[in-house]
Amino acid sequence: xxxxxxxxxxxxxxxxRLPGIGGKSAQRLAFYVLSLPQEEAQAFADAIVNxxxxxxxxxxxxxxxxxxxxxICASPKRDEGTICVVADPRDVVAMERTREFSGRYHxxxxxxxxxxxxxxxxxxxxxxxxxxxxxxxxxxxxxxxxDTEGEATAMYLSRLLKPFGVKVTRLAYGIPVGGHLExxxxxxLMRALEGRREL
Numbered sequence: 001x002x003x004x005x006x007x008x009x010x011x012x013x014x015x016x017r018l019p020g021i022g023g024k025s026a027q028r029l030a031f032y033v034l035s036l037p038q039e040e041a042q043a044f045a046d047a048i049v050n051x052x053x054x055x056x057x058x059x060x061x062x063x064x065x066x067x068x069x070x071x072i073c074a075s076p077k078r079d080e081g082t083i084c085v086v087a088d089p090r091d092v093v094a095m096e097r098t099r100e101f102s103g104r105y106h107x108x109x110x111x112x113x114x115x116x117x118x119x120x121x122x123x124x125x126x127x128x129x130x131x132x133x134x135x136x137x138x139x140x141x142x143x144x145x146x147d148t149e150g151e152a153t154a155m156y157l158s159r160l161l162k163p164f165g166v167k168v169t170r171l172a173y174g175i176p177v178g179g180h181l182e183x184x185x186x187x188x189l190m191r192a193l194e195g196r197r198e199l
Contacts (some may be wrong), residue, residue, distance in 0.1 A: 008034065060131070062107040062124040064089045072105060079103040081138040085128065085157065087111045087150065091143060103141075106131065111149040112156060120156065128157070132164045139167040146173050146191070 004012065008030060015026035033041055057063070058070035065071075072078055072092075082103030086092055092105050108123045131137065140161055144150035158168045174192035175184055184192070 057107075061105045062109060062127060063092055063105055077102070080136055082141065083128070083131065083137055083139070084141045084143050085154075086143045087145065087153070095143065103139075108144075108153070111144055111153040113149045123153075125157065125160070129160060129164075132161060132166055137164075137166050139169060142168065142170045146171075 011030040011033065012023075012026045015021055015029045016023055018026075021029070033044065036044065054066055055064050056067060058065045058068075058073055060069060060073040063070045063072065068074075079102050083106050084095060084101060084103055085106045085108065086095065087108050087110060089107055089109075092107065095101050095105070106124070106128045108125065108128075110118050110123050112118060112120060112123070128140075132140065140157075142154035142157060144153050154170055161168050172191075172195040173188065174195055175181065175188065181189070
């Protein structure tokens with residue numbers, strides 16, 4: 001039995017398809033959109049259509065851009081000799097928030113995951129190899145997540161990059177700032193010990 005008119009039900013269903021949005025949240029969002037003035041609702045719809053139509057991949061790093069090179073690849077201030085490899089455009093945002101990395105990025109758009117039927121050919125690996133083969137790259141930093149798929153992807157890429165003679169590094173792991181040793185799992189403690197450095 002439908003509780004809502006068909007157009008509202010369709011709107012709820014679309015919101016429910018978004019990641020992290022359950023049925024009740026989808027209803028709340030749908031009712032919020034219905035309460036918007038016509039102009040605001042139209043602006044919201046236009047923003048979705050416009051983003052879908054105009055956001056593309058940077059031809060160099062595969063990050064999201066509104067056409068042409070992304071701002072990072074277009075910047076002459078960025079170090080072209082260092083490439084940070086990430087799985088997702090959101091990871092670029094996370095790295096940029098630190099304000100510590102001044103190199104360039106390469107976005108894979110996923111990680112190798114046989115369980116999810118994602119293989120190397122489904123990722124932006126070929127374009128990374130072409131960038132490194134073109135020369136001028138000294139270091140490639142693997143910044144994939146420290147889970148099984150992220151580790152497998154980093155190891156796979158490091159094997160592919162070895163013949164180019166570039167330094168391949170991995171982000172360090174360890175105890176989070178403000179964390180307590182008693183709550184850390186064995187794998188995290190092991191990585192923290194392996195990655196220790198002199199003070």
